[in-house]
Amino acid sequence: MSNVLVFLESTNNGIKKSSLELLSAAKNSGRNVLACAFGESSKAAAEEAGKYGAAKAFICSDAKLNDYNSELYSALAVQAIKDSSADLVLASSSMLARDLFPRVAAKLDAAVTSDCTDLELTADNINVKKPLYSGKCKAQVELSADIKIVLMRANQLPVNELADGTAEVVELSAPEIDLKTLIKEVVKGTSEKLDLTEANIIVSGGRGMRDPEGYKILEPLAETLNATLGATRAIVDDGWVPHNMQVGQTGKTVAPTLYIACGISGAIQHLAGMSGSKVIVAINKDPEAPIFKKANYGLVGDVFDIVPKLTEEFKAIL
């Protein structure tokens, strides 16, 4: 039976949902499921991974690995892949993984594809697709190397129910490398909300929100829906909100179940980051706005009329 290694990323609340999706897909494929995780949270991650079907977890719980360092992580990931004899590696298409796995692929002469939205995995076959041209079409990707690495967008796959299970833990030692780069400080965002790339629901605003005060009417809506707030580059460039909230070609690629676009025209560079959303709702006063071509549901009207009413309606039913 072939071995599939799932690279786990965690938050303070445990393994990220995007990683659980991959553990579930691996388990459902009938392959031998292995996991790897780095940093002090990796012990807890290994325990949790066992409940999602991982038979073995390769971890390095050294505190040196708490923050991402490409040299340390790539050396460890290569070791985990070799030690696990995995011929398939699954990871979420996070910023971290998109930096890490091309390095790993280069070291192992492996094939890597990122930003995938479709994964059909059986014991002896893999079918992977990724969107191209801002989601206008999908490419079927053939990975021809012996080791295949697939990075999946979040929120694309179901998560299995928790079951009983324990992963055997293999502790790897932190590589002794003369580091060329050293991270001195990591400044974490203060938001309690899920990162945009992980979010299941996103309420996003653009220049149609008029000004930073106007943008704030999205907060109660996001709060009610337990959504993460997003933005277009136009308002990020104008300093209304920080860059980590930008969705699009030069911002984050998101794939929520629901994306509510408020006062957003739907420029191609914005669509590039959000067209993988399952359901798109657009609110715009211009019926010709390009966003309506992508939207599943369109509300033509003033955001300042519609958003407060929507918020009240949701409050009443949720």
Ligand SMILES: Cc1cc2nc3c(=O)[nH]c(=O)nc-3n(C[C@H](O)[C@H](O)[C@H](O)COP(=O)(O)OP(=O)(O)OC[C@H]3O[C@@H](n4cnc5c(N)ncnc54)[C@H](O)[C@@H]3O)c2cc1C
């Ligand atoms: C190289 C490059 C990279 C880029 N990368 C990104 C990126 O990553 N992300 C990104 O978003 N953009 C990106 N852009 C910018 C992009 O081209 C657009 O300029 C930007 O997305 C427009 O933002 P917007 O929709 O907020 O503003 P606008 O295009 O100005 O649209 C505002 C919309 O609000 C509507 N509106 C106005 N008032 C109201 C109201 N009261 N009620 C309802 N609707 C209203 C208008 O009808 C209009 O459709 C990039 C551009 C370039 C050149």
